[in-house]
Amino acid sequence: GAGVSQSPSNKVTEKGKDVELRCDPISGHTALYWYRQSLGQGLEFLIYFQGNSAPDKSGLPSDRFSAERTGGSVSTLTIQRTQQEDSAVYLCASSVRSSHNEKLFFGSGTQLSVL
Amino acid sequence: QQPVQSPQAVILREGEDAVINCSSSKALYSVHWYRQKHGEAPVFLMILLKGGEQKGHDKISASFNEKKQQSSLYLTASQLSYSGTYFCGTGPITGGGNKLTFGTGTQLKVEL
Numbered sequence: 001g002a003g004v005s006q007s008p009s010n011k012v013t014e015k016g017k018d019v020e021l022r023c024d025p026i027s028g029h030t031a032l033y034w035y036r037q038s039l040g041q042g043l044e045f046l047i048y049f050q051g052n053s054a055p056d057k058s059g060l061p062s063d064r065f066s067a068e069r070t071g072g073s074v075s076t077l078t079i080q081r082t083q084q085e086d087s088a089v090y091l092c093a094s095s096v097r098s099s100h101n102e103k104l105f106f107g108s109g110t111q112l113s114v115l
Numbered sequence: 116q117q118p119v120q121s122p123q124a125v126i127l128r129e130g131e132d133a134v135i136n137c138s139s140s141k142a143l144y145s146v147h148w149y150r151q152k153h154g155e156a157p158v159f160l161m162i163l164l165k166g167g168e169q170k171g172h173d174k175i176s177a178s179f180n181e182k183k184q185q186s187s188l189y190l191t192a193s194q195l196s197y198s199g200t201y202f203c204g205t206g207p208i209t210g211g212g213n214k215l216t217f218g219t220g221t222q223l224k225v226e227l
Binding site: 042043044101103107 | 214
């Protein structure tokens with residue numbers, strides 16, 4: 001595709017349920033990032049993948065959050081036992097490489113609402 | 116630690132200039148600037164790397180003072196299309212590649 005694609009665009013779930021959010025990066029981009037944006041807040045780093053290296057999970061807020069990237073392309077962010085404070089927009093971004101001078105291309109995000 | 120952006124919000128009349136500042140408590144290697152319109156994905160504006168360079172794109176330019184760990188975004192002769200939330204993202208000197216830490220954003224509104 002032409003850009004970073006995320007699905008679903010909106011997800012409403014009940015507290016305690018698990019959710020999966022999907023990200024399709026731009027073809028050929030080796031680096032993939034997940035960020036979270038709460039209402040009126042900045043972008044909070046969650047996790048990033050670079051090629052076949054072990055992901056940097058330093059931003060994951062709890063062990064209920066996990067992510068994987070299969071075949072160096074599609075990534076799935078999983079939130080287990082969702083809580084109301086997990087409600088936010090989850091943004092995925094990709095870049096050609098994970099280096100300082102590479103710009104990030106963001107998807108439109110998944111709006112997660114936990115009732 | 117999250118960089119601090121100022122001002123938090125600004126309203127301009129079309130044609131006016133604005134400056135948005137981004138300050139970090141950590142030594143920086145890079146500063147990214149992105150603009151996000153309501154309900155849309157953040158869009159890349161520019162990257163500045165260690166070296167104190169200044170960059171420009173049309174009527175939007177930016178500077179990076181690595182000694183002060185600060186960057187400023189300059190918008191001149193603002194247009195209605197400049198409206199949105201501007202985020203700076205900082206990349207540390209050591210490690211992290213492009214793992215950016217973003218500020219809380221500056222809301223810019225340009226009116227007729």
